[in-house]
Structures are given as structure tokens and as C-alpha cells.
Amino acid sequence: MARSIPTRTRLGFTLVGWLVGLLIFFPILWTVLTSFKSEGTAIATPPQFLFFQWTAENYAEVNSRSDYFKHFMNSVVISVGSTLLGLLIAIPAAWAMAFAPTKRTKDVLLWMLSTKMLPAVGVLVPIYLLFRDTGLLDTRIGLTAVLTMSNLPIIVWMLYTYFREIPGDILEAARMDGASLAKEIVYVLTPMAVPGIASTLLLNIILAWNEAFWTLNLTAAKAAPLTAFIASYSSPEGLFWAKLSAASTLAIAPILVLGWFSQRQLVRGLTFGAVK
Amino acid sequence: MRVRLCAVATCSAMAIAAFGTTGATAETLTIATVNNGDMIRMQKLAGAFTEKNPDITLEWVTLEENVLRQRVTTDIATKGGQYDIMTIGTYEVPIWAAQDWLVPLDFDADYDVDDLLPAIRAGLSIDGALYAAPFYGESSFVMYRKDLFDEAGLEMPEAPTWDFIGEAARKITDKGNEIYGICLRGKAGWGENMAFLTAMANSFGARWFDMDWNPQFDQPQWKEALQFYIDLMKDAGPPGASSNGFNENLALFQTGKCGMWIDATVAASFVSNPDESKVADKVGFALAPDNGLGKRGNWLWAWSLAVPAGSQKTDAAKKFIAWATSKEYSELVAEKEGWANVPPGTRTSLYANPAYQEAAPFADLTLKSIQAADPTHPTVDDVPYVGVQFVAIPEFQGIGTAVGQQFSAALAGQTTVDQALAGAQALTAREMQKAGYPK
Numbered sequence: 001m002a003r004s005i006p007t008r009t010r011l012g013f014t015l016v017g018w019l020v021g022l023l024i025f026f027p028i029l030w031t032v033l034t035s036f037k038s039e040g041t042a043i044a045t046p047p048q049f050l051f052f053q054w055t056a057e058n059y060a061e062v063n064s065r066s067d068y069f070k071h072f073m074n075s076v077v078i079s080v081g082s083t084l085l086g087l088l089i090a091i092p093a094a095w096a097m098a099f100a101p102t103k104r105t106k107d108v109l110l111w112m113l114s115t116k117m118l119p120a121v122g123v124l125v126p127i128y129l130l131f132r133d134t135g136l137l138d139t140r141i142g143l144t145a146v147l148t149m150s151n152l153p154i155i156v157w158m159l160y161t162y163f164r165e166i167p168g169d170i171l172e173a174a175r176m177d178g179a180s181l182a183k184e185i186v187y188v189l190t191p192m193a194v195p196g197i198a199s200t201l202l203l204n205i206i207l208a209w210n211e212a213f214w215t216l217n218l219t220a221a222k223a224a225p226l227t228a229f230i231a232s233y234s235s236p237e238g239l240f241w242a243k244l245s246a247a248s249t250l251a252i253a254p255i256l257v258l259g260w261f262s263q264r265q266l267v268r269g270l271t272f273g274a275v276k
Numbered sequence: 277m278r279v280r281l282c283a284v285a286t287c288s289a290m291a292i293a294a295f296g297t298t299g300a301t302a303e304t305l306t307i308a309t310v311n312n313g314d315m316i317r318m319q320k321l322a323g324a325f326t327e328k329n330p331d332i333t334l335e336w337v338t339l340e341e342n343v344l345r346q347r348v349t350t351d352i353a354t355k356g357g358q359y360d361i362m363t364i365g366t367y368e369v370p371i372w373a374a375q376d377w378l379v380p381l382d383f384d385a386d387y388d389v390d391d392l393l394p395a396i397r398a399g400l401s402i403d404g405a406l407y408a409a410p411f412y413g414e415s416s417f418v419m420y421r422k423d424l425f426d427e428a429g430l431e432m433p434e435a436p437t438w439d440f441i442g443e444a445a446r447k448i449t450d451k452g453n454e455i456y457g458i459c460l461r462g463k464a465g466w467g468e469n470m471a472f473l474t475a476m477a478n479s480f481g482a483r484w485f486d487m488d489w490n491p492q493f494d495q496p497q498w499k500e501a502l503q504f505y506i507d508l509m510k511d512a513g514p515p516g517a518s519s520n521g522f523n524e525n526l527a528l529f530q531t532g533k534c535g536m537w538i539d540a541t542v543a544a545s546f547v548s549n550p551d552e553s554k555v556a557d558k559v560g561f562a563l564a565p566d567n568g569l570g571k572r573g574n575w576l577w578a579w580s581l582a583v584p585a586g587s588q589k590t591d592a593a594k595k596f597i598a599w600a601t602s603k604e605y606s607e608l609v610a611e612k613e614g615w616a617n618v619p620p621g622t623r624t625s626l627y628a629n630p631a632y633q634e635a636a637p638f639a640d641l642t643l644k645s646i647q648a649a650d651p652t653h654p655t656v657d658d659v660p661y662v663g664v665q666f667v668a669i670p671e672f673q674g675i676g677t678a679v680g681q682q683f684s685a686a687l688a689g690q691t692t693v694d695q696a697l698a699g700a701q702a703l704t705a706r707e708m709q710k711a712g713y714p715k
Binding site for chain 1: 306308311313335337338339340341342343347350355356522523531543546
């Protein structure tokens with residue numbers, strides 16, 4: 001029988017929940033507010049919260065100085081492309097590990113994850129030389145490939161966890177009905193794992209969107225995504241916080257909107273299998 | 277089917293041919309620049325260059341200083357060839373030129389290379405050959421609050437000593453009202469606190485290395501300089517100074533919390549801009565302090581344009597650099613945006629121009645500060661390196677930051693001055709030994 005929770009406790013938890021939520025969201029809110037201030041108001045002490053003279057001049061300045069749309073399109077192509085390519089490789093890999101494990105499967109999984117433990121800068125020069133020799137520097141294809149590789153371990157791990165929750169008997173039943181391996185993965189496994197695949201997809205798009213090491217180091221003028229757009233507004237000599245905030249807001253807005261609309265899917269996927 | 281394939285192949289070949297032809301007539305220069313105001317202005321005005329040179333198109337990669345440095349260094353060290361023109365500083369030029377990574381620049385008589393300020397030109401040349409053309413140069417000086425000085429009955433000399441600065445800073449300080457006599461860099465980093473402290477130490481007669489590349493932090497000059505800095509900051513500096521860099525001090529000064537601030541000359545235009553600064557009409561300027569040893573505690577930096585050896589478009593790149601760093605460009609900026617916005621610190625003729633002197637009240641002090649710095653003889657005794665606030669060797673970024681952490685810890689009160697200097701000496705000696713420097 002479910003235990004009834006006293007109203008006061010429930011109120012307390014709700015309040016704490018809201019407080020934690022606000023605390024996490026506050027830096028984003030502050031960035032958005034700062035983007036509407038003048039440079040002078042942005043550094044004012046005490047900081048001004050809502051009652052200042054709102055201005056959109058920072059957005060106008062940012063748009064006149066850089067080509068936002070070009071950077072935005074590069075971000076879309078690179079993040080979506082690398083995630084789809086990653087899924088294409090990871091779904092069969094996760095299937096093999098979840099439904100046809102060997103005694104080395106656990107080791108393979110750990111080894112895959114261990115590739116994330118090396119700091120990216122450690123392989124910058126070799127990758128840079130490879131890209132130079134293959135003509136991939138400053139290309140969307142090159143960046144898509146490198147982000148696919150860097151996010152693949154996470155995609156495989158996430159999918160492996162979701163697939164493990166699916167009873168192997170269902171797949172076996174499909175096999176007994178004469179389904180080939182490809183059909184089993186496409187028509188039986190994938191539809192059942194949609195919440196898991198969707199949350200993996202979304203999380204990896206977010207990771208790729210925010211990736212700021214490879215996207216900054218392997219691009220110049222043509223394939224530079226929104227991370228390079230932001231980097232052109234921060235400055236160690238000069239307080240341009242309002243312009244930087246406007247550039248940051250423009251860069252995070254698309255992914256924030258995507259996250260907002262897909263939050264139900266995201267939460268469902270992330271808690272998939274948590275309660276049996 | 278075969279017919280359709282042939283048609284597609286023919287169309288593709290034609291498209292590729294057409295694309296190839298277009299590519300051959302117009303040359304595209306990819307330019308990596310730092311995102312300061314002068315560079316962004318150059319980007320805006322570059323239309324004047326492409327109008328005159330319709331066969332050249334420009335592509336810009338504008339980044340903040342640290343990201344730019346990481347990116348262009350990776351590219352040039354691997355001969356990546358992504359950029360045709362790079363914006364680099366006085367730290368990189370001697371190192372890269374010695375590695376044959378840069379194309380030497382030779383300009384015609386119209387460019388008037390002798391008009392470049394000698395200190396800046398010396399920092400960008402090796403054996404008399406110029407490897408980068410200065411776009412804008414800066415030094416450091418004292419910015420102070422005239423109103424606070426008047427209230428305290430003090431008068432700032434044009435060329436103050438460290439003793440006067442110390443005395444004045446302590447007199448002005450009113451911690452109860454959040455007025456701090458002096459704001460100086462404390463944040464650890466080779467381009468942060470070490471830029472200031474190395475330049476300051478020069479005026480105390482300290483040096484990084486002797487002529488045999490032995491570190492000198494165990495010498496009394498370093499102890500005197502660091503002790504002076506830490507005592508001064510304890511008595512008259514703002515709280516939490518060990519995490520303050522240029523931007524933090526700029527915010528403090530602009531909001532009226534600093535009596536003095538010694539930093540880059542470029543800050544003068546920010547603190548005297550009434551849109552950004554509360555104290556715009558109360559700011560005075562003076563040369564960086566000295567200690568009676570013939571060297572002032574100011575640095576020298578020039579953002580310069582260079583052509584990497586990996587570029588395939590050397591001629592077009594040189595043409596652009598000659599335009600962007602010419603007298604003609606200065607006149608163009610003056611015509612479009614006024615003399616006050618002309619990039620400072622590169623040409624003697626600019627400082628002789630009455631229109632410029634009138635528009636930029638701190639022009640004279642900037643020139644004197646730049647002239648007072650000598651990158652080949654930065655301190656009292658001879659040194660084996662080039663550089664005023666840095667040592668132009670590849671290892672310096674790492675060593676400078678590690679030493680900066682020691683000094684920042686001493687400022688925060690976590691270690692003593694002696695411990696910080698001993699730590700700096702040990703780590704520098706170890707790194708230099710590993711790199712094979714000491715003779």
C-alpha cells in the first residue's frame with residue numbers, strides 16, 4: 001500500500017526541487033539578461049537584475065560582425081551527422097554485446113570507454129597531420145568523422161544498457177519466425193528501443209553541439225560551427241560581456257529549444273529500465 | 277541508363293572545370309586575427325583593399341587571443357597551411373622565424389619601413405630581416421584617479437618612482453569605502469601576472485636568466501621586487517587580488533574602486549570612455565614607475581601580421597600586409613572613423629601628426645612608453661634572450677605559468693615570498709635542464 005506523504009513534506013520537497021532547478025538554470029538566465037544590457041550595465045555593481053534599460057544593440061552588433069547562419073548550419077550538419085553516423089555503427093555493436101555476449105564483452109566495453117579517458121589534446125597533432133594529409137582540415141566531413149569517433153563509446157554504452165532491458169526471447173521468437181539478422185534489428189529491436197535510441201540521439205546531438213576542442217582546432221573559415229562563433233567574442237583584454245552573452249544566447253538557443261520540446265522523451269529514455 | 281550516366285558524368289566534368297576556372301582567377305586569402313577593436317575595424321575596412329585588388333578575396337577567422345594562439349601554433353608547427361596570414365605577437369615572431377616557419381617580408385620604398393618604431397621593429401626582426409609587420413603596438417603605463425590624488429594632496433609626476441607609487445597607493449586607500457590605492461594583476465599565467473611582474477622586476481634590475489641560461493630567482497633583485505609587490509598589494513590592493521587579471525582590474529577601475537592601475541596602454545581608451553566608465557573624466561596617465569636603475573617597469577607588445585611558410589599565396593598575402601600596415605591604411609581609418617581610432621604604436625610618423633596628437637591625449641605617453649622598452653636589452657644586466665615581459669623561447673609559456681602560480685600563491689598568502697622564489701628557481705632550473713639550455 002502506498003504511503004501517504006504529509007502535505008507539508010510534499011510542499012517542502014517541491015520547494016527544494018524548484019530551488020535546485022532555479023539554481024541550475026540561473027547561469028543561463030543571467031547570460032540571457034546580460035545580453036540585453038549595455039556594456040556599462042553588464043559590469044555594474046551591485047548587479048542589476050531586471051530593472052535596467054533593455055537594449056537589443058548587442059544582437060545587432062553580433063549579427064553585423066559575424067555570419068551567424070553559416071556557423072549555425074555548420075553546427076547542425078556536424079552534430080546531427082555525427083550522431084546519425086554514430087548510431088548506424090553503434091546499434092549493431094550494442095546488439096552484439098547485449099544479445100550475443102562473449103566472455104570478453106565486458107572488457108571490450110571498458111576498453112571502449114577507456115578511449116575517453118585520454119585528454120583530447122594528447123592526440124591533437126597526429127589527428128591534425130592525418131587531416132592535413134587527407135585534405136579534411138576545415139571540412140564538415142572531417143569534423144563529422146572526428147565527433148562520431150569521440151562520441152561512439154558513449155553511444156554504444158547507452159544503447160547497450162537499453163538493449164539489455166529488452167528480453168532476448170522476443171528476438172528469438174522473431175528469429176524462429178524466420179527473420180534475418182538485419183530484419184530482427186530493424187523491425188523488432190529498434191522499435192522496442194525507441195525511447196532509448198531517442199534519448200541517445202538527443203544527448204549526443206547536445207554533446208556534439210557543445211564540443212569545443214576539435215571544432216575549434218580543426219576548422220578555419222569554412223566549417224567553423226557556433227563554438228568558433230562564441231570564441232570570437234570572448235576577450236582577455238576588454239570587457240565585452242554583453243556582446244559575448246548575446247553570442248552565447250544565439251548559440252545555445254537552438255539546442256535549448258530542442259531540449260525543451262524533447263524533454264519528455266529525454267527523461268523517459270534516461271530512466272528507461274530504472275523501475276521494473 | 278548508360279546514356280543517362282554519360283550525361284551526368286559530362287555535366288559533372290563541366291561543373292568541375294567551371295569551378296576550377298573560377299578558382300584560378302580569384303585568389304582567396306584566409307586571415308587569422310585576434311578579436312580586438314583595431315582588428316575588427318580592419319576587417320570592416322578591408323573592402324578598400326579588395327576593390328583595388330579584385331583578384332583577391334579575403335576570408336576571416338576572428339578569435340580570442342588564447343584560442344587563436346593555440347590554433348595558429350598547431351597549424352604552423354605541422355605546416356597545415358590553413359592560413360595565409362596570421363596575427364601573432366612579439367613572443368611568437370622570434371621563435372617562429374628562427375624555425376624558418378615565417379616568410380621574411382620585404383616591402384618597396386613606398387612602405388617606408390624605416391618609419392616603423394625602432395623598438396617594435398627590433399622585436400619583429402632577426403638579423404635585420406623583418407618577419408612580421410606590426411599592425412598595432414602597445415606598452416603599459418600608470419592610469420590614476422586625478423580626483424583622489426587631489427583629495428590626498430598628491431601630484432603624480434610624469435615619470436614616477438616605485439617608492440612614490442607605494443606611498444601614494446597607501447595614502448589613497450580607504451578600505452571602508454572600497455577605495456583601493458592600487459590594482460595590479462595577480463592571476464597566474466605567463467601573459468597575466470608574469471607579464472606585469474617580469475616587466476616590474478626589470479626595473480628592479482632582476483632578470484630571468486644570466487648569460488649562461490641559469491635561472492636568477494635566487495638573486496636579491498627578485499626578492500626585492502616580489503616583496504615590494506606583495507607588501508604593496510597587502511596594504512593597498514583589493515581583496516582577492518590573486519585572481520585579478522586585466523578584465524577584473526578594468527571592471528574595478530571603471531567602477532571607481534582603484535586609485536591607480538598599471539596595465540596595457542590599450543586600457544586608456546576603455547577607462548576614458550564615458551559610456552563604459554564611471555570615472556572617465558577623472559583619469560590621468562603617467563609612465564610606468566622606475567627604481568632609479570635606468571629601466572622602467574613597462575612592457576612591449578605588438579600584434580603583427582605574418583605569412584606562414586606553408587602558404588601557397590605568399591605574394592597576395594604580402595600585398596595585403598603591406599596595405600594593412602601602411603600609412604595609407606592609417607589615413608583611411610582617420611577618414612572613416614577619426615584619428616583617435618587609428619591603430620597606435622607602430623609608426624613614428626603617426627606621433628608626429630598634429631591631428632593624431634590632438635585626438636589621442638595619451639599618444640605622447642604611449643610613444644614614450646614604447647620607446648622606453650628595449651626587447652633586446654630588457655633589464656639592467658645583459659640577458660641571452662629577447663623579450664621585455666617574456667622570454668622568447670618555446671618553453672616559456674609553460675615555465676612562465678608555473679612561476680606565475682608560485683607568485684600568485686604568495687599573493688594569496690598561501691606561501692611566503694622566500695618559498696615562492698625557491699619554488700620558482702627549482703622548477704625553472706629543472707625545466708631548463710630538461711630542455712638542454714644551461715651551458
